Amino acid sequence: MPHRVLVVDSSGAPDEARDALCAGFAKIRDEYALPTEFPADVLEDADRAVRQPLPDLPDYTGLPLITLDPPGSMDLDQAMAIGRRGSGYRVWYAITDVGSFVRPGSPLDREARARVETYYLPDGNVPLHPRSLCExxxxLLPDEDRPALLWRIDLDSSGDTTDVNVHRAIVRSRGRMDYATTQMALDNGIAPDTVRLLREVGTLLQQREVSRGGISLNGPVQQVVADRGGGWRLEYRSALPIEDWNAQISLLTGMAAADLMLYAEVGILRVLPEPGPATVNRLRRAARALRVRWPEGEPYATLIRRMDGNRPRHAAFLTEAASLLRGAGYEAFDGAMPARPGHAALATEYTHVTAPLRRLVDRFAGEICVSLCETGEIPDWVHEALPTLPERMDAGDKRAKAVERACVDLAEAVLLRDRVGEVFDGVVLDLNDRVDWDHNGKPDAGVVMLRDPAVIGRLDGHDLPQGAELRVRLVAADPATRRVLFDWIDAV
Structure with a gap:
């Protein structure tokens, strides 16, 4: 199923639709108790942190670091520089040092532990830290000196890590780049050296992920945009290659951090258990029903990489394959090896360490790694926080996903409310085995993905054929309940 992220530019929307969306987003903030303001003592603490002089740290402002993010991003956590080193590569990855600003036990620290992460809504985010800090x-804004945790990761010609170090430093980003513009520059042969090497290194790391047996369900992003005619449209957007290569650098750093923690027997990992036999068997049944060829002995990771999300039956199979990735969480450990250290989708150990402006756990994970490399002694406040972090992060992740889902559901209902009764072409992505109104053993409810507009909604109808292309009628689109419902008419 396409990843459901909503991007809304309300400037071109009709007043009625814009007002309905804004009111709906405000309701979602209230429903999920998202804080809209920071307490006065937190703002005062942030003001103190902003005004303090830079710490006395090694000067690495000469590194040609760049940031690479979606256009308009202000909370820039990471900056990179990549160079050749013999037949291999050296990756410099600067992660903003939030610990230089947030004192343990301070109002900033207390508020961040309560918020857990930044929550993104189409009309603005709810930040983890006050904007004077995170933006x-x-x-890591361009041409500004910033304290950072500076990772140095050396790779050989095959992309294998040969050496890792992280230490505190002062850095300066030389350029703020966005994905689309940078991809275009790369395609036209005018990208800077770091970007050209990002393609080389990112490709090598992708190949290593394949060889490990890692899986990826990257699909199109569902989004809402304003069109030039003053209306709205829903569309799917696929990730650019440079986004995947950039993600590989973050994953590389997270895996290096996990190795440090496991060696020292202290830290917190992002974990995902291997899917059980029942889950894999259910996926095999879905493959047979969808006529997806799955030779005996072929790993599911290899099969998934062969799927083409633009083909209806493959898209439905990839939706079923999402069941393989359920159960992700965090595992904290201190003084012994963790009980379940692996991340099944990456086929290795991994931790979150590269987004401390947006995610609470990254500040603690980064502090562990830099302490291990610089002094070997981890601060007491980190030891004390470790046992509580998994529960905090799990709750934050659950709330973030619910908010994202509610925003997309709202936008679909608002943008389709005047089209009830219209007929659309779609693909049955998933079936609800619990709904069988006529008691014949076949599902009578499921999920349909429309091709145009880019809507994913509930579908009713007897004996739905998963993976089939259908004509469906919109029977409900209610912004108040954020509910969109279709009924099956016939096959395309």
Missing amino acids: GAAS
């Missing part, structure tokens, strides 16, 4: 003094 100002702590953000």
